[in-house]
Amino acid sequence: MNDTIPTMGKPSPRRSLSRVLLEFLGSMNLAITLLVVVAVASIIGTVLQQNQPYPDYVRKFGPFWFDVFSRLGLYDVYGAGWFIAILGFLILSTSVCLYRQAPLRVREMLRFRTQIRADSLRGFQQSAEWRLPDRDLAGTLAAVTGSFRNFGYRWQIKDHGDHQVAAAMKGRYNRLGYLFTHAAVVVIGVGGLLDGNLWLKLKEWRGEITLETRxxxxxxxxxxxxxxxxxxxxxxxxxxxxxxxxxxxxxxxxxxxxxxxxxxxxxxxxxxxxxxxxxxxxxxxxxxxxxxxxxxxxxxxxxxxxxxxxxxxxxxxxxYQSDFGDGGSKLELRAWPLTTARLDAVDAQGEIGSALKVAGPTGPLNLELDDFRLFNLLPEPGAQPGDRKFRNFGPSVGFKLRDAAGEAREYLNYMTPSQLEGRWFSSAGAHPSGR
Known part of the structure; x- marks a missing residue:
């Protein structure tokens, strides 16, 4: 009996860990995934107004969803740790891809492929082959180079002894678009890291700074x-x-x-x-x-x-100018308490940005004059979305009433009545401030 010993093919060389990691970081799938996540996060940061006082978010979303969104870092998306990490990986992935592909793209721009073999040419999807027994080599090359010239190609001819290769090139600078696009992603990403308070995050993690909340x-x-x-x-x-x-x-x-x-x-x-x-x-x-x-x-x-x-x-x-408000208009106020039986008006004088002491139903209060607006252009009541109908509701004054414990209630009062459905109303709004 003859025993047949199976033979194994030549084993494939093992790739080093650094090469595997480099290919993973430079893969297109990873870059696209990270780019999609960054785009979705940017949409959230655009729709949800960022870096507003936390009491405003509590009033808008309620305590439960406020806590959920706060844990996710949605009130400062561009400064959240997870967003900075994803953006950093996107920059790293794009940089690795640029590092791997840039030499190849530059080589394609500068070198003519005159070393290619006939078998490789036949393997191209768009390829054709002719035999010209009635044409000599010089005449064929002259016809080919003439066509290159007419269509605006640059060319180079390489003599390999038994055959000659004519290679042509056109639009080589189009390959710069690939390099510039990837470089732009890196530059924009680095700008996003700087604008996302990365350095402040590092200082806070190292305990060098402390946020002031008072x-x-x-x-x-x-x-x-x-x-x-x-x-x-x-x-x-x-x-x-x-x-x-x-x-x-x-x-x-x-x-x-x-x-x-x-x-x-x-x-x-x-x-x-x-x-x-x-x-x-x-x-x-x-x-x-x-x-x-x-x-x-x-x-x-x-x-x-x-x-x-x-x-x-x-x-x-x-x-630059990011917002504007009243810079210190002088106001003369007359207030009527609505929560008690007392009907006597309280007179007060002050300017925007100042605080006054006024008598309250349960003790003295601090009257903080926050804002005065001469015009309030708001959508017309009852207007349909897209109508672009606005009405000027006149001047308004915003202020806070703060008690001895530091708790405040914020008010917005309109100084002129408004007509709604044939009746006249005085408009005022209030909500807890806590600040």
Missing amino acids: NLAARDIPPASRLTPGETPAFRGNVMLPEGSAANFVFLRLRDGFLLQELPFAIELQDFQVEYHTTGQPKSFTSKVRIHDEEHLGATPLEAVIRVNHPLVYRGYAI
């Missing part, structure tokens, strides 16, 4: 909640400036707290102007500002005008 004046904010100029490479903050005032800091809102970012210069608002359409809708905003910087400007401040879509860029800081 309602404190800027001078009373402790050092643990302050950031010195240059401590972070990028940030996005805001500060409310009444006319005639100046500030050398901005507030960075993070989750349910904030940080104070110091600036290496001071911004003074000299004048703020709002232009309105005939309907009462705001048309344009203009801020006349001064920059005070003794180190770089000396005693002469820099004067500039900031308009919509025209920010002021100074020393790498972009200063």
Whole structure:
């Protein structure tokens, strides 16, 4: 009996872990999956207004869904840890793909494929083969190169001894689109990481900063909640400036707290102007500002005008208008308590941004004057979606009443009555503030 010993084929070489990892990170499927997740998260961040006071979210969604959305980080999507991690993997995946494909694309742009074999040419999906017994080699090459010239191709001919290869190329710079697209994803992703408070996250994880949640004046904010100029490479903050005032800091809102970012210069608002359409809708905003910087400007401040879509860029800081409100209008108020039998009116005088002491039914209250609006352009009651019918409901004043325990209730009162369905009404709204 003869025993037959089976023979095994040559084993495939084992790939190293680094090569497998490189292929995984540079795979198209991974990049598309990450890109879809980032796109969905961006849609959520666009639909859901970001970085608002937490009590506003509680009133809007209720305690249960507020807690769910808070745990998911949906109130600051672009600064959430999971979003930063996914965006980082997307940048890494795209960079690996660019690293692997860029040399090949550049080689295809610069080199003619004159080393290709006949069998490889026959394997192309779009290929054809002819025999020209009546044509000599020189005449055939002349006809081929003439066609290349007529159609705008560049060509190169390689003599291999027993045969010659003519290779042509056109539109080689189209391959730059692949490289530029991937590079753009990397650049935009890096910008997203910087704009997503990545450095603040790292500082918070290392315990270098602490979010401030109390309602404190800027001078009373402790050092643990302050950031010195240059401590972070990028940030996005805001500060409310009444006319005639100046500030050398901005507030960075993070989750349910904030940080104070110091600036290496001071911004003074000299004048703020709002232009309105005939309907009462705001048309344009203009801020006349001064920059005070003794180190770089000396005693002469820099004067500039900031308009919509025209920010002021100074020393790498972009200063623009993000919102506007009343800067200190003087008000004379007369209030009638509606929750008690007392009918005597309470008179008060003050300006927007100030706080007054007034008598309440259960004790003294702090009256905090928050905002005054001369125009309130709102949709016409009863108008259908898309009608674009608006009505100016006149001036309004917003204020808070805060008790001795620090609990506040927020009010919005319209100063002129409105006619609805043939009857006149005085409009007012109230809700707990907690701030």
